[in-house]
Amino acid sequence: MVKVTIDGVEVSVEPGTTILNAARQIGGDVVPPAMCYYSKLPGTGGKCRTCLVEVAAGSAADPRPMPKLVASCSTPVQDGMVVNNKSSQRVHDNRGGVVEFLLANHPLDCPICDQAGECHLQDLGYEHGSAKTRYEEDRRIFEPIDIGNKIKLHMNRCILCYRCVYVANQLTDKRVHGVLHRGEHAEISTYIEQAVDNDFSGNMIDVCPVGALTDRTFRFKSRVWFLKPMEAERSCSKCCGKAVVWMFGNEIYRVTARKDQFGEVEEIEQKTAWLCNDCRFEKKEVTDWNVLGPRVINRQSVISQGKYATTIDKPVKRIS
């Protein structure tokens, strides 16, 4: 085991653990935001740069600070390493810079985006963004392409985290989409327009941190916070069949995987609970599912809107 201190909190982790995962073991505030790293998809990370942290001491053996900020998702800890995340102004400033870059060309069409309310870019913007933009240029617009009747690609919203590419590589039996072109013209696309249709392609929607990939069978049906997320399961020959069904009254509006506190698909019985496309897109009757009960929702989340009583349990600070 190696010891690492993050924002003053010490933790012992397996050698080879990344700074980000060490921080996740501590939990709470010291966890850097991760827009591209996805623990269940080997190879992801390093791209978005939102997880940048400052290494104040490289290791016990060589306690010099690292000159540059490092991507915490792809930098392994060393014994005696000292890391500053929340506690560093430099991290704060540069992360703000990254968020500004991510938002520079973003269409900011949250009012008509199905991801609104569960979008990691919204959360990130709320925590690290500024109220005004310095970007005066025309925003980048991509030609829309049709990738089939199940998944909607809205490239203007994409942050090029590459997660969906890894899903296609690692979960489906044939990848037909990827990144074309380069620089700011880089885009998620299919090679010679093809439909992305595969038993597990729907997981791309769950890993997409923004509204670039959304569920076409749920498109514009409802805002997510008007729905009741319920844990449900069914026996399925293709996947684990353990999902969250999003209900309005007795109707199922959409089906997603169960996600953990970091927004990643949960592990159930030591296996990542990916869903097959049948369970996700075809099973929309209550009778298709064994509904187990309400899903616990983080109270800070907008999805908790109207689901918890609004009593204030602590007195609010008086405004004098």
Place this chain on the structure above:
Amino acid sequence: MTNRKLLLEHLDVPGIQGIDAYVKHGGYASLKKALQKMSPDEVVEEVKKSGLRGRGGAGFPTGLKWSFLAKPEGIPRYLVCNADESEPGTFKDRYLMEKIPHLLVEGMILSSYALGAKTSYIYIRGEFMYVLEILQNAINEAYAKGYLGKNIFGSGFDHDLVITPGGGAYICGEETALLESLEGKRGNPRIKPPFPAVKGLWASPTVVNNVESIAAVVPIVRDGGDAYASIGIGKSTGTKLVSACGNLERPGVYEIELGLSVEEFIYGDNYCRGIAKGKKLKACVPGGSSVPILPHHLVTKTAAGEQRLMTYESLADGGFQSGSMLGSGGFIVFDEDQCIVRNTWNFTRFYAHESCGQCSPCREGTGWMEKVLHRLETGKGHLRDIDLLADINKKIEGNTICPLGDAAAWPVAAAIRHFRDEFEWHVTHPEEAQIRNYGLIQQPLVA
């Protein structure tokens, strides 16, 4: 100063492209010497002694890089030559490969012997198809003579040399993007660690070296590392190819001894012979488009008033405040008529176009800077844009996966640092800026 030539010595020999003339002028003697009289480690030792530093831009000591190569049992090792030369202003590798292709071929076999690589690759820029043919021809000749293939010079050393063209992307010159491309994938730089020395091509230990670095191994083995190190000053040893371009009386590729003064290089009769058409020097980018620009008063002299030399150290003297870098040796000179704002925009346009788009600061930042600079250049800028550019710079620098982000940020930062008045003038005189360039009247220039 003497002007010894180690790489381009036989440039003018008729037929030097072919193997017969090359061998007649001492070609493949270094290879024979190494294979018959030296162990691989002795070759590495000579390269270490020579003080040779990577000629691709970063200047990392080649011998040291070679000694980092992991050597696990039963796993192949590779040498890859980086011939993707695409940095604006840099055209020395192409010149060398085109004129004396066997120097690179010999260097590749020699270096592979030192590293224990059974197969090596030359990854050549896709636009250089005619150079590829010249090299392929040289490789075929070497095979025919038995310098490649099995049991070279009866030493028991087998070697195969493969040449592959890139698809025409600057980013594939970054060593890990190059390896991805060589493996047939999209040329995105890899996240490091692991470094190529541990896990490079096909997950095997790999050394990536520039064309000129590999070619320099030939004279190093021939004359010995100490002889090579006797040329140059301090940690800048040997000779360097410099591709001089821009407003020079005699642009071209020169082999110089490191330590030559910048003044002599620009104005000397043996070199560029001054600024074209009798004009005055305005600025210089001494090491390819990625390095900071120097204003005229900092080109031949450092801020401390010392003579500026063509060495890694002297060109960097003053840090980013008043210095630059030797970089890849792409020496770009601007005369008094050139517009710095336009040039900065042009460079930035290149980086925005060539960014692989993997990491957000580089993808979004280079595009953003390009648009702001374009507005400034075309008279649609605001004064606040200049500070904005400086700030975008800071948010890119050091925050990206590969150094392309820094390479895009530094030239802009340096241009604003040294030529801020010119940027401001573009804002305050938008119409005038469209018909003439700043600097002709406002600022009397001293040569």
